[in-house]
Amino acid sequence: MDKILTCSLNENFIKNLADFIERDFLDNNADISRLAIVFEGKRPALFLKKVLSKRIGKSFFSPTFFSIDEFIQYTLSKKTHFTKMANLESWHTIYTLARKIAPEVVRGREQFSQFLPWAREISNFVDLLDLEDIQPDSLKNIQASASIGYEIPESINVLLKNIIIMRDAYHELLSKNKSFSRGFIYLSTARAIQEVSFDEFDKVIFSSFFYMYKTEQRIIKHLYDIDKAILFFQGDENRWPILKNTARYFSCSIRPEKKKENNYSLNLYAAFDRHSQVSTARTILEKINKLDSTVIILPDPDSMIPLLSEIGSSAGEFNVSLGYPLKRSLLYSLFEIIVRAQKTRKGREYYTKDYIAALSQPLIKNLKVLSDYSATRVLVHKIEEALLGMENTPISGNLFLKLEDVENDDTLFQLAIETLEHMDIKASVPEMKSVLKQLHLVLFTLWQDITSFHDFALSLETFLDTLVRKSLVGSYPMNLKIMEKLYEIRDELENISFSREDFAKEDIFKIFQEMLENEIISFSGSPLKGLQILGMFETRSLNFENVIIMDGNESQLPKLHIHQPLIPHDIIVSLGLDTIEKEEEIQHYLFERIISLAENVHLIYEENSQKERSRFIEEIIWQRQKKKKAFAIEPIPQVSFSTEVLVTKREIRKTTEMVEFLRRQPYSATRIDTYLRCPLQFYYKYVLGFEEKEKLSEDIEGKEVGIFVHQLLKDLFARFINRKPEINQEFCAKFPEILAEKFETFFSKKKRPDLFMLEKVLYYRLNRFLAFEQASEERRVKKILYLEKRFEEQIKLSGATFDFTYTVDRVDEREDGSVLILDYKTGSDALRPQQTSKLEGMEFKRESIRNHIKSFQLPLYYYFEKKKYQEETLNAALYNLRSLKLSYLYNKKGNEEKLMPICLKALDFILHEIIDPEKTFIADPANERNCKHCPFFYLCR
Ligand code: SF4
Secondary structure, eight states, X not given: OOSEEEEOTXXXXXXHHHHHHHHHTGGGTOOGGGEEEEESSSHHHXXXXXXXXXXHOSOOOOOEEEEHHHHHHHHHHTTOXXXXXXXXXXXXXXXXXXXXXXXXXXXXXXXXXXXXXXXXXXXXXXXXXXXXXXXXXXXXXXXXXXXXXXXXXXXXXXXXXXXXXXXXXXXXXXXXXXXXXXHHHHHHHHHHGGGXXXXXXXXXXXXXXXXXXXXXXXXXXXXXXXXXXXXXXXXXXXXXXXXXXXXXXXXXXXXXXXXXXXXXXXXXXXXXXXXXXXXHHHXXXXXXXXXXXXXXXXXXXXXXXXXXXXXXXXXXXXEEEEEEEGXXXXXXXXXXXXXXXXXXXXXXXXXXXXXXXXXXXXXXXXXXXXXXXXXXXXXXXXXXXHHTTSSOOTTTTOSEEEHHHHHTOXXXXXXXXXXXXXXXXXXXXXXXXXXXXXXXIIIIIHHHTOOSHHHHHHHHXXXXXXXXXXXXXXXXXXXXXXXXXXXXXXXXXXXXXXXXXXXXXXXXXXXXXXXXXXXXXXXXXXXXXXEEEEOSGGGTTOOOSEEEEOOOBTXXXXXXXXXXXXXXXXXXXXXXXXXXXXXXXXXXXXXXXXHHTOSEEEEEEEOBTTBOBOHHHHHHHHHHHHHHTXXXXXXXXXXXXXXXXXXXXXXXXXXXXXXXXXXXXXBOHHHHHHHHHOHHHHIIIXXXXXXXXXXXXXXXXXXXXXXXHHHHHHHHHGGGBTSOOOOOHHHHHHHHHHHHHHHHHHHTTOOOTTHHHHHHXXXXXXXXXXXXXHHOGGGOEEEEEEEEEEEEEEEEETTEEEEEEEEEEEEEEETTSOEEEEEXXXXXXXXXXXXXXXXXXXXXXXXXXXXXHOOSHHHHHHHHHHTTOSSSOEEEEEEETTTTEEEESOSSTTTHHXXXXXXXXXXXXXHHHHHOTTSOEEOOTTOHHHHXXXXXXXXXX
């Protein structure tokens, strides 16, 4: 029986291996359950099993399958008892040894959390020395040179001078604790292999191996020498230096018998960004019938989510198997928020911005604490609204807050309960309080008083248990994998030897975050059905008819880990550990292997100023050019999207319930004006009740200044109700004091250093306003009738009655006996109807009414106030506090008699259009400025 078998890259490896097993074992009635089959990874075993069971056609005792890691651990466990060491334990062991053996290395990084990046590097280096079985003699040279001094920081020279002693002490500790690192498992197995027997197996078939560590070679070579191992390679040693080395080591030749030309059809696509890459992949998939024999390879895991969202609904069954960085997950971002909230808190007070961010995180605000998810969501929204000042409760507007202050704010619970009642959900104050306490527990309380990894592990467990039981985390398989990993990390933290030692809380968080940052989750679906979405390494030993490779750019293909290692590169090279060269060859081999047997190859890359096409793709193109003896190859399609400016005609039909609701709704000038500008905006705002999200900000918005000025003027002039406003010396002398006091109360929660500027500007403007009030002929006021008063009224139009509410800022009786309604304006341009002559030409259509009437505010004030002041001459005006200009509803006495009927007719038209079941709420993008500031812009487009 051959001990070395080789097939070429364009042969189906799994089929060839199955042929070999059939020919040399099954056909000879050998018991294949006495075979061990070792692959580099786990997935190929599933494919081989499927092929074997098809060929055997009945139930059978399967060979034993191993990945190489499993096989090495299995082998060592025959010799000694051990557990696999957790990374954190290994880093801490390195830290402890460095402090003892070479304290200079730790100088300036005395805390474990500070030394962690170094510990990780040193541990990786020692692991590599072990995997590659680097002998102490080779290290002695390094030590000797380090004593003279490499041109590197002295602390690294110190580390290198002590590397042998550090490595030995590390091994001694691992052996003593029976807790082994990966490198030490391989090294110990290589050292012990001669003493291990494999009587349970007739043969061990090492399948499709490419690069082998020195320890792997030693282990496999021993089994090969005692006739236990069969090595089945794919590829030609003349093409791949790695295979040449292996052939030399095993004194064999690795050359396939059959050689045939690659015959795949090559399709190249130049995309311009990730989005266009995934949409290209979708277009390619749409043309493929056999998705079962199709693979999409993602060298960059960041493409996974965009790809799944692009093809998720159209690709039918698919399986994802690739290493995905945990730090890209929703759970990681939740931990980031939790840690940030702990970092920014002052004593027991949390920074409101972080508090809101934590509560609003999707996994949290959808926790099912009561029987309905909505209870948590509504409560979180109410808290958010209160903190942003949209609802007025004891916690409103605070920049820092205590958890108990929120828990004791019953107004919040009442607000939430009222909203829930509208949704037919019953909840009580104690129940809502329990929801909030649960949220506070998982987001804040659990993490407040941690002093050890043991404490942290307990908190993490409670946190994860709560998410598993009460959140939607389980609805997504991807999250489940991440949860599984987090539970593993919890166990790791609980079981590390220093679990109960005291650590600063910040250090615990830092170490935990570092652990998560480097964690890769492997998604491994069932690979036997549907489209496969794989990382490059997950394709090992597999073949597909259609191969789509995305991210065909340098930096991803190959993806080389060129970081700044602690150990200088020339030292790594002198030890024969140059991983970069090997990594490139391994990835090149995987790339060439997967495309060689395919029928259709689709390579997608990005073409833009920041990205270069992969060297692997360049090579293919070059080979094709050579073959054709021409520089021209088939044109590469440039991916492009045709973009059309959407002529937005979004519209919403009215339901009967909507019409009923619209009839009963109270209206206001603002609502009517909103409808005038855009019916769809009116629908979002007043029918669906969507609100513009306020931002918690230390900045001061114009709206807030407006509210402040209105409140201040109300308070200042309240003393003059029913009498003449005397703006005399005494009043003017008191004004700065009143302004300062009110300013301090209103803006105290905004801790901005430049607040005094705003106060100065307001003082200047309002002083001018008071002077104008005192001196202007236009402002001869006999008495102030009322200030900031809200009214509820009704208006009957064409047989229908509509409820209205309105609030007037101020109504004056002037010295000439007339009455003037005033509406203060602090900012934007004020809108009032055009004069009668122009209104007379107005069409009764919403657009025309919008352009002529502009705003119903003054006509409505006039209409309602006229009922009270029937005998008096009445007018209404917008009073601009900046320009001190008054814009009157009508300019000439008598004009109102013509103007008001037109305005009322227009109002009648608009209100009846609003309740007309046949009229849709249509988007009106005519006013660009309105759309630009529209909070529903993205809903509408
Ligand atoms: S974006 Fe423009 S058209 Fe769309 S709802 Fe808002 S205002 Fe109307």
